[in-house]
Amino acid sequence: MKIKKNILIGEFLGSCFLVMIIVGSGIMAENLTNDDGIRLLANTIATGAGLFVLITAFADISGAHFNPFVSLAMFFRKKIKGNLLKYYIPAQISGCLLGVMFANVFFEHSLLELSTKNRDGLHIFVSEIVATFGLIFIIFATLKDGKTIVAISVATYISAGYWFTSSTSFANPAVSLARTFTDSFTGINYLNTPTYILAEFIGLILAAYILRIIYK
Numbered sequence: 001m002k003i004k005k006n007i008l009i010g011e012f013l014g015s016c017f018l019v020m021i022i023v024g025s026g027i028m029a030e031n032l033t034n035d036d037g038i039r040l041l042a043n044t045i046a047t048g049a050g051l052f053v054l055i056t057a058f059a060d061i062s063g064a065h066f067n068p069f070v071s072l073a074m075f076f077r078k079k080i081k082g083n084l085l086k087y088y089i090p091a092q093i094s095g096c097l098l099g100v101m102f103a104n105v106f107f108e109h110s111l112l113e114l115s116t117k118n119r120d121g122l123h124i125f126v127s128e129i130v131a132t133f134g135l136i137f138i139i140f141a142t143l144k145d146g147k148t149i150v151a152i153s154v155a156t157y158i159s160a161g162y163w164f165t166s167s168t169s170f171a172n173p174a175v176s177l178a179r180t181f182t183d184s185f186t187g188i189n190y191l192n193t194p195t196y197i198l199a200e201f202i203g204l205i206l207a208a209y210i211l212r213i214i215y216k
Contacts (some may be wrong), residue, residue, distance in 0.1 A: 016099040
């Protein structure tokens with residue numbers, strides 16, 4: 001029971017703060033400058049710093065997944081039991097949704113608002129597959145090195161992903177869903193959200209397959 005409670009609390013709070021950081025820093029940057037490059041840089045720094053801190057803080061509580069597809073990958077690799085997914089995934093989704101609501105309120109936006117920011121195209125679809133593949137692969141490649149190395153690796157990879165992928169490396173279906181509800185710099189049009197999630201799922205499957213070959 002304690003494990004399940006820790007999962008619910010850790011994943012809910014961690015996911016909530018993750019989206020608050022992503023969306024909140026994006027809105028702050030949008031308010032301060034009209035330069036999209038500076039906006040993305042500010043958003044990148046905040047997200048990378050936030051990821052490092054959150055993974056370090058919550059790793060020993062819930063594993064610091066904050067991502068349904070990371071949890072699925074953990075199940076595929078037999079790192080967690082399947083019956084725990086019913087705790088991980090709802091906590092992550094609900095935490096992300098609360099996070100976007102908080103971020104919207106922080107900056108006097110509506111509590112929930114549909115994004116009008118289009119993120120479509122085959123190039124973005126392929127980009128998001130690669131972004132998710134890389135995230136899953138890097139997590140498992142560094143697990144043996146301890147939580148600090150995982151935290152540094154994930155934070156720096158996502159920071160890089162903001163710049164080397166045209167999708168800006170969401171790599172997380174719960175985050176993709178949450179970002180549908182902010183009409184700001186980090187938002188995503190609801191018509192594009194399913195495509196992102198599909199691309200992320202493909203990235204997950206490819207990563208799980210390659211990891212199975214390498215680590216058996």
